[in-house]
Amino acid sequence: MDLMNIIKGRRSVRSFLDKEVSREHLITILEAGIWAPSGSNIQPWEFILIDDATLIKKIKLLSPGLYGFPKALVILCVNKKKSEKAGRQGESLAVMDISMAAQNMMLMAYSLGLGSCPIASFNKLGLKHLLNISEEVDPVLMISLGYPSEWPSPPARRPLEEVVHLNGYGKHPGR
């Protein structure tokens, strides 16, 4: 698939089929994650893969932003011991790093025919407790994964002409 088609075709999917996702696909998606760029190549992330149905059910109870019944979840966490190596910027850089990994994973999922949704609306404290996540590790984002029961229509984007500034702020390129 052409990269632009993958980028434009990916959607936040919020309803899933009751169809298993192979462990092989899930590992491929995680592999796409670890190949994301990161500030100073610190890779301040930990990815927790959840494919146990009961555990997913429990996580859903703590996650108002998790819609539908996905077959797997990836919990993307910042490892603060690692992120602090980047100095005072460490915390904000780590969020950027995680976001890049997340996008890699979601694009890979889409290229495998899987739907995904990034989810920030979950209770971090509750999740840390539920999954025995160490003190120095903070879950910041979750990705739900599964075969979509439908692909939603794409929400509108601000037009390129409005978002892009050419050779200085406020000067917009024509098409």
Added chain:
Amino acid sequence: MATENILEDENFQLLAFLLASARGCLDEPPIYGSLRLIDAAEKTINIIIRKFGEIQELSEIRKKIEKARSLVLADEEEFSKTLDEIMIDISKMIQKA
């Protein structure tokens, strides 16, 4: 009731959802408060219908909740109008009762 089975209980699921939302709303955009409440309302309708059987008016409200959810991020004005419609529906139910 054994707490091992509580995961399957829809009331418990609603309870956990409400508590997680109460905490989440402190950090999220104000309109997410409305979103969580309509999601909770939908869960409540499911519980009522499971208990009492099909209730036409509530099924209609559930459909409108679905519509409202799709509007939250896209069109706040339409979202607000849909919630007004839902309020008229529930008021009619209350009046009739």
